[in-house]
Amino acid sequence: MDNMDIDSLVTMYGKAVYGFCLKLAKNKDNADDLYQETFLKAMELSTRIDKSNNPKGFLISIAVGLWKNNCRKYARRQRLAPEGELMEENVNRLVYDSSTPEEIVILRERCAVIRNEADKLNDKLRIPLYMYYTAEMSVKEIASALRIPQGTVKSRLHKARKILKNVMEVY
């Protein structure tokens, strides 16, 4: 795979990878770094990319590996310069999906609680959750990217949903 192809991967999957990096890294600076490192690593491993076989999953798995490798670096940077990034990105869509202003406010709050609680999950639950909902990968793709059985992915997603559901019930 040559540089042109990596460029096309940036064009095709850049948004999905970036959204995932932002969720994982929690702030823009770390997300920007993680995003760039992901594609640079992909360039190194370009012979392993099969464009016909889930390149998005491959890119996301690289991002996960880099995140785990460097999470101490990112965490330190987060402590030094916390940004408290506000994830208000779905507001517009929520506005269209809901009918009354009250419902919109409630929905916004519920979404904020879920995002907040999802961030508190440990990486074993958090990463598959973001892969599924943020990167919109299937269970099979997640299993392949994380090199774990599909059953394990399902059970982790189930656990994560259960925790979030319990929180929402209390809320």
Place this chain on the structure above:
Amino acid sequence: MEKYDQFEQLLSQALSSTAEPSEALNQKLKCRLMEVKVMKPVRKRITVALIAAVVLVMSGSVFAFWQLLSPKQVAENLGDVTLAKAFDSENAIQINKSITSGDYTFTLLGITSGENLSDFKSSAQDIHPDRTYAVVSIARKDGSPMPEISDESYGETTFIVSPLIKGQKPWQVNIFTMNGGYSEFVFDGIMYRMVECDSIEMFADRGVYLYAGTGTFIDNQKVSYNEKTGEITINANSKDAGVLFDLPLDVKKSDHEKAEKYLNELLNPEPESITSNDR
């Protein structure tokens, strides 16, 4: 079922992302990709030539070091440019010594100490600005790769790397009590761990070891401490893999008085004073 669907929809709405990389970020990325593409073939040719030359002239045991990353490369990989430069300076000690224990070969690659050597600062540096950084690689004895960080089996076997001071009980004076920490990654099947703690150079005249092994803490199952001589040795009956490196520190850099003061603070912490706000 309807409730489940509603919750699924809520999760999708909350966790989906509409964020996009900025045009500037994508442009910067494409430039970097282009640079890597230009550099790659050259680096490859040099590497192949180097390896070929080394295979011809080096013995098997020494050759192994050429397969490992240097401390500078490890620091670069961890995104610490300042530390990478520090490992490239004269103050750094390149060691490249391997010891095998149990299923693992531990290689002490290098060590450096000083102030402001890292891009990443910890709160401990406010009190003790001098820090020591050491790089150890961990490889499987049978040559099979260490689990990648994304592998399910990653973390099943834990490792500890810690400096130990001759004359001090290892379970009292170690990486945990010396404001330590570590970063690690796996590259080409070999784990690289960068440990850092308060500077150990002040202990250079006493003798300083670096322990590396499996497990999560230092106890008398792993190492033995001789109360009379202060010597620390690997406990022969230990079930854990574990090795001790003697650190070749520059005795001129020792500071007995500073070391005594440091140990006194570490071993006899003052009880927190009660302020009027605490009452």
